[in-house]
Amino acid sequence: MEKLSLSCLDERAPTDRAVPSVPHDGVRIRVCYAGLCYLPLTNATPLRKGCTGYRNGNLFEGFEISGIVESIGTGARQSDLTVGDPVAVFPHEDVICQGYADYLVVRELKNVVKLPASISLAVGAMLPTGGTLAMSAVIRCRETLANVVAQKGHCNIVIMGAGCLAHWLIRLLALSNSAIRDRIHIAVASDDWEGLKIARTLGAEEVVLLDENCHEEVLAERLRDSFADGVQMAISLCPDERLQDRAIRCLDKGGFLVVPSGSISGDFQNGKKQDLQVLAAPCGSVEILRTLVRTIADGEGLQKNHPTYKVYPVETSQTVFDDLQLCSRSERAILKFQASHPVVW
Structure with missing residues (x-):
């Protein structure tokens, strides 16, 4: 599996990473979409040790993720999740340190929010922050x-x-x-x-x-x-x-x-x-994320009139990132991951 990082200064070459093991009491998610946006350095909060990006969510690799439950650990407690469910992931500390990845492991099931059929995975990638x-x-x-x-x-x-x-x-x-x-x-x-x-x-x-x-x-x-x-x-x-x-x-x-x-x-x-x-x-919690999902699912107007976004192939991520720095894109940028082209950021 490849690793690809975005940079304000230069484009970085992909590096290989192993597919993470399924946590005994958690889940492994195949990432389908990831939100991407840019925040100038002058307004950013300080970097956190061991993490990539800015903690306020505007630029943080792996901060807004949606995907499919791929595997569930044998010791996972009973929940409403099953293999194949579409989900959004609340950006808890153990999630955001992993960066963007084809596969994401979440050890606390409460941070995985199931998406109803009325919310697409692309829209799901705009919800967590x-x-x-x-x-x-x-x-x-x-x-x-x-x-x-x-x-x-x-x-x-x-x-x-x-x-x-x-x-x-x-x-x-x-x-x-x-x-x-x-x-x-x-x-x-x-x-x-x-x-x-x-x-x-x-x-x-x-x-x-x-x-x-x-x-x-x-x-x-x-x-x-x-x-x-x-x-x-x-x-x-x-x-x-x-x-x-x-x-x-x-x-x-x-x-x-x-x-x-x-x-x-x-x-x-x-x-x-x-x-x-x-x-x-408050900046948010998994409970508020669940409330948001219910509000969208129950509100037909929001299903049809959510914020404008545009989906880009993950291969074009550096170009999209550069454009966001120049404020040349007005829609929310969403990156699409292809199952046939594994990439980790």
Whole structure:
């Protein structure tokens, strides 16, 4: 079995690796699809010893995996898994250190989530990090949304960024708050016009194309003008302090800022002066991944209108990776592994 690594600096030649043995109490999975995206070094969390990539999930070899259960260990405890089941794998520590591989071993069965027939394996490769973080944010703000709607009759939300996270948020906010869906209004703000067009097709009522050369206060004013009756909630799931600060500036007094846990900007002192409240969303868990899978399976709209993605052969991975560094691809990149061409990254 070959090993192939991606590099920001150069292309690396494949190396041979043995097919891993089936764990006594776990499973071996034949990888079919793997999510791939890129995060600039300036915003990345530090590398973890013994692992390849960045722990926040944007660039991490083997972080978003879907495939087929190929073998189950003889000592595995009873579960709902059988050989041949389509699954997504939650990126637990023992999984992410293996990198992308034709075969992946998972020792804890709870980290393997069975996919229903309504979710393709390609979509399954978008769920373990991006989709799960978006689901976590939606769960975190659900009660607050209901309270704001009860008090004001509506809730206007600005989502910062127009990538895959924003696209997940648009659909999940609607599906997870169906009782008040018509009173939740969403605007998406970004300098990515292609991403904004996708956001519009997924249900965003307003899209705001931002010019990054403008002063921050000018951009904040543009965001506030998205809704005549103000902005009650802003969601910024990207690890970018500038976007968080921009979200703070556009919010009404007493508004709510939704960010991932542990990523609150140092500029949040500005928010305290405006009487803002922070809703910190956990980065995700296998339980939230299971909730996401159920939400998609039960929501016909999300099955038909999931975030846009494009599948590429694993042989073209370095080219795709290079393009992502240049931000020249707007769809989520999914790598397809061929059973006849074993590769490990």
